[in-house]
Structures are given as C-alpha cells and as structure tokens.
Amino acid sequence: MSISSIAGQTAQSVSQVIINQYGDASSLFIREAILPPPPEGQIRIRHTAIGVNFVDIYHRTGLYALPALPAVLGVEATGVVEAIGPGVESLLPGQRVAYAGPPAGSYATARNLPAERALPIPDDIPDDTVASLLLRGITTHMLYSHVYPLKAGDTVLVHAAAGGLGLVLVQWAKSRGARVIGTVGSAAKATMAKEQGLDEAILYRKEDFVRAVHRLTDGRGVDYAIDGIGGQTLLQTLDTVRPYGMVASVGQVAGDAGPIDLALLGPGRSIALARPGVFRFMSDLSRYREGVLATFEQLRNGLKANIGQVLPLTQAGEAQRRLEAGETSGSILLRP
The missing domain is CATH 3.40.50.720 (NAD(P)-binding Rossmann-like Domain)
Structure with a gap:
C-alpha cells in the first residue's frame, strides 16, 4: 500500500468499486485511487467487512440516483479508525467502528467519512455481525418503533x-x-x-x-x-x-x-x-444513533446474524448478481 505525504499528514492508496454509468452488475469495476487525509470533521476508516444491500443495486441501476458519477457504491461497513481530521474529538485511531447509510462509498478498502456517522462497536460484538445487519437493524427499528409500534x-x-x-x-x-x-x-x-x-x-x-x-x-x-x-x-x-x-x-x-x-x-x-425510507429516518442523527444502539441491544439479547456468503471486494458485481437473482439466504459480505 503506497503512502504519500500531504500537508504533513498521509494520503493512502485504496481499491474502490465504482460505476461510471448506471447499468447491470457488469458496470461495476475496480479502480485504484489516492485517498487524501481526512478533512475537518471526518475520519479515515480501514474497512474490515462491507455489507451488501438491495439499495446498492438501486444505486447501480439509477433507480435511486446518486449525487454524481463516477461513484463508489455501498452504504454499510465496519472497520478501524486509521486517522482523524481536525476537530474530531469523539473517536480515536484504533477504534472499531460501524456505519450505515449515506454518503455511499463503502465498497472500498478504506474511505473518509463524517465522524458523526461512525459509532464505536461494543467489544463483545464481532465486525462481521454488525456489517451484516446494521442497516437492516435500523430499518427494523424504524418499522417496529416508529412506523407501526409492534406489540x-x-x-x-x-x-x-x-x-x-x-x-x-x-x-x-x-x-x-x-x-x-x-x-x-x-x-x-x-x-x-x-x-x-x-x-x-x-x-x-x-x-x-x-x-x-x-x-x-x-x-x-x-x-x-x-x-x-x-x-x-x-x-x-x-x-x-x-x-x-x-x-x-x-x-x-x-x-x-x-x-x-x-x-x-x-x-x-x-x-x-x-412508504417509509430508512435514509430519511437516518438523516436525523438522534434517530440514526437510536437505531444503531437499538440494534446493538438486540444483538446482546440474542439477535443472530445470518451471513450466507462472504466474497472478496473484487467480486462485488457477483455479490449483487446473486442478491438480485434471489440466490441468497441471509446476508452477503464483501471482504476488503
């Protein structure tokens, strides 16, 4: 992994799965890019596990348009904080963290992310477990606690x-x-x-x-x-x-x-x-954190992660194809 100095910090060479145009799974490809040091209010995360969700397919096809193309796909991952930008006090390098939701960009070996979107992972919960169901957990919390209070x-x-x-x-x-x-x-x-x-x-x-x-x-x-x-x-x-x-x-x-x-x-x-949208739900930071903490609580109380398949990041297109074709049970993870 190549490292170059920028403004007294470091830039990092990363692998990313991107699209240049909307289309089928064949439109995904790997590129090498230089990730700059995290700017103010952001952190750099080295990913350990990346969740694959149907919303990734909606982004790839353009059903849910991304802000701009080319774009890195993916909205969920776990990892380790490698660097923090100016003004970040809530997280420290070396912490295990998770995030879900926009901005897209989790299909990568590492990325920069607003620090407010990353939450520390409890020591007793594995990275793969969180990456496989965090977005789904927040969605479920929204559906059972806000849309229709299930009893x-x-x-x-x-x-x-x-x-x-x-x-x-x-x-x-x-x-x-x-x-x-x-x-x-x-x-x-x-x-x-x-x-x-x-x-x-x-x-x-x-x-x-x-x-x-x-x-x-x-x-x-x-x-x-x-x-x-x-x-x-x-x-x-x-x-x-x-x-x-x-x-x-x-x-x-x-x-x-x-x-x-x-x-x-x-x-x-x-x-x-x-017609509730989980991204709209998570746009409120208090609701987002509420959903993350509710998911962690459910995991501690017995919620099981069902990881059906783990594929390398380079096979992101195949992971999406399998999900789209209904060939999977449980969740799919990508390994950076």
Missing part, C-alpha cells in the same frame, strides 16, 4: 422472510411477542426462517399467499404487513391486512406498483399504507 399479540406478515432483512424482521418481531407469518421461495428457506422464530411459512410459488394468510388468521388478516417486493405483490398484500391495520412498502425488487388509487385502501378495506 405482543400482534400478527405481522414478512415477505422474503429468509432474506437478509427478513430474518432480522422475524427475530425482532418475536422478541416483541408478535406472531410472524412469512413468505419464502423454498422449503429450505422456510426451514431457515423457522429456525430464527418464524411461526408460519408460506411457499409463495406453490400457494397463493393472500389465501394462506386468511387461512392462518381465520379470515381476520394480519395487523401489519411488511413488503419489500413491490409490483403486483404489494397490491396483493393490501388484501392480507385486517381493517385499520397497516402495510409498509420498503422496497421494489419486482418493480414499482405504480400509482395506487386511494379506493384500494378504503373505505372498504380501511387500511393504512406507509
């Missing part, structure tokens, strides 16, 4: 219950005393989700999930449904919720459902539809 006795429907977010949603809901019904794509994924607490698994390729939900709830419907699939699945999910219950739309893997007529929500169904 004991509620029944929640989780789509893709064996996915990275799904497994966190399942475990967190069970810790609240809720009953969890989940859709999965295979018997193997059903087994995996049930091992994490899922009460009922619906194999959506074999059974209509709307009918299954009504069968499992004696026709009542669930109190809360969380849909990260989008498209037609979101429209069908509206039929799974009891009157005065809620659907939260948190993704669109299957595409945009398009404009939704208010008549689909009521007065016949009388349900609420939320």
Whole structure:
C-alpha cells in the first residue's frame, strides 16, 4: 500500500468499486485511487467487512440516483479508525467502528467519512455481525418503533422472510411477542426462517399467499404487513391486512406498483399504507444513533446474524448478481 505525504499528514492508496454509468452488475469495476487525509470533521476508516444491500443495486441501476458519477457504491461497513481530521474529538485511531447509510462509498478498502456517522462497536460484538445487519437493524427499528409500534399479540406478515432483512424482521418481531407469518421461495428457506422464530411459512410459488394468510388468521388478516417486493405483490398484500391495520412498502425488487388509487385502501378495506425510507429516518442523527444502539441491544439479547456468503471486494458485481437473482439466504459480505 503506497503512502504519500500531504500537508504533513498521509494520503493512502485504496481499491474502490465504482460505476461510471448506471447499468447491470457488469458496470461495476475496480479502480485504484489516492485517498487524501481526512478533512475537518471526518475520519479515515480501514474497512474490515462491507455489507451488501438491495439499495446498492438501486444505486447501480439509477433507480435511486446518486449525487454524481463516477461513484463508489455501498452504504454499510465496519472497520478501524486509521486517522482523524481536525476537530474530531469523539473517536480515536484504533477504534472499531460501524456505519450505515449515506454518503455511499463503502465498497472500498478504506474511505473518509463524517465522524458523526461512525459509532464505536461494543467489544463483545464481532465486525462481521454488525456489517451484516446494521442497516437492516435500523430499518427494523424504524418499522417496529416508529412506523407501526409492534406489540405482543400482534400478527405481522414478512415477505422474503429468509432474506437478509427478513430474518432480522422475524427475530425482532418475536422478541416483541408478535406472531410472524412469512413468505419464502423454498422449503429450505422456510426451514431457515423457522429456525430464527418464524411461526408460519408460506411457499409463495406453490400457494397463493393472500389465501394462506386468511387461512392462518381465520379470515381476520394480519395487523401489519411488511413488503419489500413491490409490483403486483404489494397490491396483493393490501388484501392480507385486517381493517385499520397497516402495510409498509420498503422496497421494489419486482418493480414499482405504480400509482395506487386511494379506493384500494378504503373505505372498504380501511387500511393504512406507509412508504417509509430508512435514509430519511437516518438523516436525523438522534434517530440514526437510536437505531444503531437499538440494534446493538438486540444483538446482546440474542439477535443472530445470518451471513450466507462472504466474497472478496473484487467480486462485488457477483455479490449483487446473486442478491438480485434471489440466490441468497441471509446476508452477503464483501471482504476488503
């Protein structure tokens, strides 16, 4: 690793995964770049584990446009503080830290980041564990504490219950005393989700999930449904919720459902539809830290990390391809 002096500090040679234009996984490539010393209010982090999330794919395709191109992808990682910029007093070199959310740039061996976005990792929690679920943990905290305060006795429907977010949603809901019904794509994924607490698994390729939900709830419907699939699945999910219950739309893997007529929500169904964004939630530093600390607390209380695959940083495109194709269970990590 080459080092050169800049203004009495050091610049560092780093590897980054970037895109020059929006496109498929083949648009990702590795470049070597010089990382300058951290400016005022920032730190330099040497990454130890990098999380792969569906939002990375949305950024790559342009569904969620990045501020400018070329751009380094990735919004979640753990690492070690290597240097601090002027004015940083909350962190010290050598500390293990984690972060999630914008600005993008975690697909790299190291990066500079505003110090306020990095939080120390407790000594009893491994780096890989945090990198595999921090963003998902903050999302789950948002969904269960702010969007719909989930309580004991509620029944929640989780789509893709064996996915990275799904497994966190399942475990967190069970810790609240809720009953969890989940859709999965295979018997193997059903087994995996049930091992994490899922009460009922619906194999959506074999059974209509709307009918299954009504069968499992004696026709009542669930109190809360969380849909990260989008498209037609979101429209069908509206039929799974009891009157005065809620659907939260948190993704669109299957595409945009398009404009939704208010008549689909009521007065016949009388349900609420939320479209919460975790990046908007985390834009408030107090909420961001609240979500991080809530995730750490859940990990101490038994939340399990489900790391399905670990690939080298150079295979970031393959990691995204597998995630996009539904070939994964649990989370994918990149190793710098």
